[in-house]
Amino acid sequence: MNPGSAASAGPARTPDTLGTPEPALTDLHGRVTDWFTRSARDLPWRDARCSPWGVLVSEVMLQQTPVVRVLPVWHEWLDRWPSPADLAAEPAGSAVRHWGRLGYPRRALRLHAAATAILERHDGKVPSTYDDLLALPGVGTYTAAAVAAFAFGRRETVVDTNIRRVHARLFGGSALPAPALTAAETKRAVALLPREDALSVRWNAAVMELGAVVCTARAPQCDACPVLDACAWVAAGRPDPEYVPKGQAWAGTDRQVRGAIVAVLRHADAPVPRSLLLNAPVDLGMGASDDGVAVVLPGPLAALHGLRAPTEQLERALEGLLSDGLAEELDHGIRLPG
DNA sequence: TATCCGTGGCG
DNA sequence: TCGCCAAGGAT
Known part of the structure; x- marks a missing residue:
């Protein structure tokens, strides 16, 4: 049951893919979450007063869209539609119109459909479990875990592109994660998750933040990293990526x-x-x-x-x-x- | 599983 | 300048 207590000989170890002794893992948890306490960005959906609906809206808007562009639209949406029922009461086109230029406007459509589903199936309240969230339109594995964790304090394994990159560097010694999420990555993320609920939520948020502002894809700010000395990628001399990401065609599409x-x-x-x-x-x-x-x-x-x-x-x-x-x-x- | 689905800023 | 990239999801 406890992923970290399975080893037989020597110090307690987390599973093979990790190989990090328990005390070292606890140390990493502390250093990363302490860094997060010091330097987390002050984002409105992180405020304790933010509703689960506000968190859900933020997570969908943040799918493939940078924080700075989401901020003004998120405020407009929460002003206009403070609850799922408020959005569900409007035509879907209204959601698309007020999506502005966030891109991927089908997300607005799905958010509207999710609001309707929440009204019909959950009495207008955003569900708190991973499974119920996953069943909503536009909510996949990442978003379901993120909302369960950040809006409801649940212990969930959150894996987004930032977390994948941090894990790939810190533990895998690679510049970038694999093109697609692998079972091994998920297993590693599960093994890394702190046992205690509240700490697991902070760990998820902290690693995500670390990837977003320090351990970035292009020009990582390693001098600001709280776990620089533990980074396998840095120890290996920061090798180049093992594959070339295929660019997204745009003109003429x-x-x-x-x-x-x-x-x-x-x-x-x-x-x-x-x-x-x-x-x-x-x-x-x-x-x-x-x-x-x-x-x-x-x-x-x-x-x-x-x-x-x-x-x-x-x-x-x-x-x-x-x-x-x-x-x-x-x-x-x-x-x-x- | 590979592909499709927007947009804009930055190195 | 221009390709890369951003808290993914659905099929």
Whole structure:
């Protein structure tokens, strides 16, 4: 049961992948959490008064999006929708519109669906267990563990990209973790987790923070690291990464076109005619019409047509948005989902 | 499991 | 300048 008490001979050891004696592990816990106490960023979702809903919203917004860009949108959302019921009472398109430019707007859609599910299945209260959280739309293994831990104080094994990188360097001696999460990594994270609930929560938050501000991907600030002397990667002379991360293509992709279309819809106050999305108007003036059909801000529409995307791609991107529920088509045009 | 899904700042 | 990267999830 206790991962660290399985060894037979010699000092108590955590499992093979780690090989760190118990006292050394306790020392690491203390040094990293002490560092966290001293230098943690003051983020609103870390405030003790922040609701579980606020934590859930933050975790979804932070999926693949930096803290600095999340902050203003998070405040706007929590102001506007202080509870899951408040969001669920609105059309899904409202969530997408107020998502701003955080990217991956399907997350807004899923957050709205999660709010609805919370209302229907959990009496409007964010569930506190890993399994119940995992069942919510847009909540995967990371987010379920993070919310259970940070909003409810549960002992969960939280594994995000920051924690993976810290573990890879500190214990694995590698510059970067494997391309995809491995079973061995999860096992190691489980073995490292402090036994006591409150300490495990701080450990999760602290290692994540360490990866976010010190043990960063590109230019790690090793001089500020509380466990520099224990780092296997530094001890090995900071070897280069063992593989080349494949970059994310962008220019000319469907994603780029989808993003441009959603931007148009977000700024439109009425359904936008399909023809206006697919074909560049002869005169790019205001793109507006007279009898209440559509008024489109010129910026996003000009940006869309500025991509010079083939009509076929525009159509494919639009169909994708429609089938994903990020847009809906009415008789007179296309809009965010009502 | 590999791929798709946005956006913008930084080294 | 431009590729890399950011508290992932769903399929």
